[in-house]
Amino acid sequence: MELSYILNELGEDREMYFNSVAPPIIQTSNFSCKTVNALREALLHESEVEFYTRGNNPTTDLLEKKVAALEGAEHALAFGSGIAAVSAAVMSQVNAGDHIVSVAKPYSWTNTLLKKYLPKFGVETTFVDGRDAANFEKAIKPNTRVFYLESPNSFTFELQDIAAVTKIAKAHNIITIIDNSYATPLFQQPIALGVDIVVHAATKYISGHSDTMGGIICSTHARITKIFESEFMTLGGIISPFNSWLLLRGLRTLPIRMERIADTTRKVVDYLTKQPKVQKIFFPFLPTDSQYELARRQMSNNSGQFTIQLQTENLEEIDRFCDNLKHFLMAASWGGHESLIYPTAASYNAGNYKSDLPPNLIRFYIGLEDADYLIKDLDQAFALI
């Protein structure tokens, strides 16, 4: 399917709603049936029909159709947040006594899910350095059911060789789940590389405007139906029709936003490579990065996140640099119009966010501003340390 068709036409039943160009927000909790037989049919096929918005809603269905098509998946299921999608995807594939092998340092709450929450139900996780696919194979136990991937992973952006990992998984009958939020379906196509289940924090690039949260799972029809009938309907982490509508609006401009962000990010990173106060840049698309070849092979472009390590470890200097950036907001999340920083110096003794990373790392997200505007700002802040 062509990208333009997916984003502009797929699933749009305009004649059903007065030929309006934008789809309606079907803000309802339930849908009525005309006859007992119609009600009987709805109950029998709840995963396929509009009956109750905790199950299906037309605005959300349209979002699911488009994201599934973008990922080359048969079907998708939307959630109220990215972590709701991650949790449902993982929990759908394990039972008490099972084992998961996960890439080290996944997204913070994914880490909490695997390390602290699932052990309550007798599910254990081994974390491995994902840069070498063989580490996944070495960690396999007789009860391993899932390989959990996030490529690139959060904060340090290490890649996993997705095709190599899925090959090992298939040989051992293990399900692979990947968080593809960083790359978006435009820059990385995990299903084509053999992955079974793709999840997204739609809050990030799919939204693109920092004004809604959402998550999505993409997989086969059979697997999505199974998740619908268990985790989706019982845990109830659904998205509201209005937030689905905002994500649909975000999708329309995803290609131009991603292209712009990719270009600006390369310009900013190029500036940072020449900045003597920067010791290291974590960015797989840097030609000097040890995973550059792999990045070029399995992703079609870079996104807007990277991390720098400052030369200084002096907390006072790190704070001064961050506090004096005028055009970068200091915030969690990413994927919106606005550039952001997130320093590890803030994570010391911070409960669930407590970090093992050194205090002189600063994660950047590059938004839709002009590169020169951002570089000038960085320049004045570097001059202060």
Ligand SMILES: *Cc1c(COP(=O)(O)O)cnc(C)c1O
């Ligand atoms: C933000 C994020 C999530 C969680 O998404 P929420 O919408 O905040 O729940 C999951 N994975 C990655 C990689 C993220 O950056």
